[in-house]
Amino acid sequence: MLGKVMKVSESTGDTRSRIQAVALELFTEEGYEKTSLREIAERLGVTKAALYYHFKSKDEIVNSFVEDRIGLMDELIEWGEAQPPTVESRRTLVVRYAEQFFGTNRHTVMRFFEQNQTALKSLSAGKEMRARMIRVADLLARPETSHEAQVRAALALFAVHSSWFAIRDPSVTDEDRRQISLKLAYELLDKIGETAQAA
Amino acid sequence: MLGKVMKVSESTGDTRSRIQAVALELFTEEGYEKTSLREIAERLGVTKAALYYHFKSKDEIVNSFVEDRIGLMDELIEWGEAQPPTVESRRTLVVRYAEQFFGTNRHTVMRFFEQNQTALKSLSAGKEMRARMIRVADLLARPETSHEAQVRAALALFAVHSSWFAIRDPSVTDEDRRQISLKLAYELLDKIGETAQAA
DNA sequence: GTCTATATGTAGATAGAC
DNA sequence: GTCTATCTACATATAGAC
The missing domain is CATH 1.10.10.60 (Homeodomain-like)
Structure with a gap:
């Protein structure tokens, strides 16, 4: 790949x-x-x-394996932008995000990002990815602009990531981790937009 | 300080x-x-x-400002270990954690940890702090040993951290951030130990 | 307590042979 | 496509004068 x-x-x-x-x-x-x-x-x-x-160069090595991840994120964002800001589409968005995370050659590239946040600030690939993470979080928070919704969105994405390292038992399968992270992501996301929904 | x-x-x-x-x-x-x-x-x-x-040496500079944070974490852990594994004490534990995070000279040291996770793997101060973070998460997950509870605990701690950067509006006060992060931490933590409580 | 000067190592990167 | 050899820059760290 x-x-x-x-x-x-x-x-x-x-x-x-x-x-x-x-x-x-x-x-x-x-x-x-x-x-x-x-x-x-x-x-x-x-x-x-x-x-x-x-x-x-050294950072060209990074670019080379980050490129297609960026592409996947762009697809995800494009899809998300075309959806209405509902509970359903929020759930589907995080499901798709999780698919990317657990899919293909495992979570290697995403773990690389997580572990090198600071170093990536000065690398173009890092800035590109960072911007896309923020964009996805914003899509998840829609239609709310409240600060709480922003944190909910960030936590939902982090739920996907943290299931990788917070569950320290190595015998737990990726599928189990995925299910736990999605359950918690739903829990967090489903309370977004409640006022807007009610109106 | x-x-x-x-x-x-x-x-x-x-x-x-x-x-x-x-x-x-x-x-x-x-x-x-x-x-x-x-x-x-x-x-x-x-x-x-x-x-x-x-x-x-360079890493001695790190040790010098990490030391007292380690001390605070140890106090927190000692206190937590003496508590029963209830909803109440879980809440209080994360409140105290948040106090440390937002307190004193702001969240500078904790942000340093967050931003340098990987580099800190090879620094003694990093390993020390890492072990304590895991310990606090374990205390929050008690009495459950389920994988879901582990992720809930990790997310609760991350709620405190993420309120710092996920809310990008710089005009939001620390107090507002603290309240939002605690609300979400409670939401996540209160579902831990429900079976044990019921039994 | 801070300086100048320097030791010593290793990093990223290039030239040119094979 | 991979090698040897080397350049240049900068890193951490130390010695000893002031």
Whole structure:
């Protein structure tokens, strides 16, 4: 999935993908700033120079695996904007968000974002993603503009994320985590727009 | 407050405190790893060597302002452990947590933790704080051991934190943020232990 | 208590051979 | 496509003068 968009003309998509995978893991586990290109190269059994053949800089590696996540978020936002601000569509929006989070190659990329919030402030990919998270939260809060609704929306999204680490038992399946997070997200979201609904 | 524990014999507590304040701000805004001692020194109008007179290393600066937060958390945990696992004591626990968060010199230290989770993994102060956060969450989940209760507890704590950044309007007062976060924390926590209560 | 000067390491990144 | 070798910059940290 990581090298999916790549043209076939670039023959050895293998090394490129392996760089992305290792970088994503290390960036998530020990942080973007602390992870050196030397470390990534060593883990792969190549030299730093090889990395620079595939990516022109360190933050380009980040961009490469963040790109398609941004694309998915854009689809989600576009869909959400076309929906009426009802309990139903709020629920569906968070369900779709959770699908992205738990789907495809697991939650690796989202965990990377979570763990590198600060470092990502100075990376373009980080700013792009940040803006989209805020947009999704705003869509969830609609039609309310109250501060409480804003926090409810943020908590609903965080429910999806936190089910990953707050449940420390590693034997719990992704599906179980997903269900718990959605139950709590519903609980939080369903109280949004009650005044508007009643009116 | 930052240099409170300091002995009076150390005459110029001023510079030491100013280093802590500037470091805390920069570590929070742009990240621990990315912030250099040169940057901190320049901002204060001194040289790096001066910093090393007051602190023997970079992570010692972190320890210095984290220490008393750890102490407060320990008091909180000790108090919590002595309470019965009821709706009432759960509420009071999160109220006290919020007091720590919003109290004293604002939420600066807690924001620093939030923004540097990954970097703090390799710092002793980080590991210490992390363990205490988990302990508080466990106390909130009692007497339940269900996964859902664990997520409820984590979300309740995050409600306190998120009220700081999820409400983007800067004119909202700390008191308003505190009230909103507690309302939502109650909502989440009050459903813990319902089976045990009923039994 | 703060300075100048410097030691020492490692980071990201490039040139050019193979 | 990957290598060796190297550049440049900046990091943390220390020694010793004032």
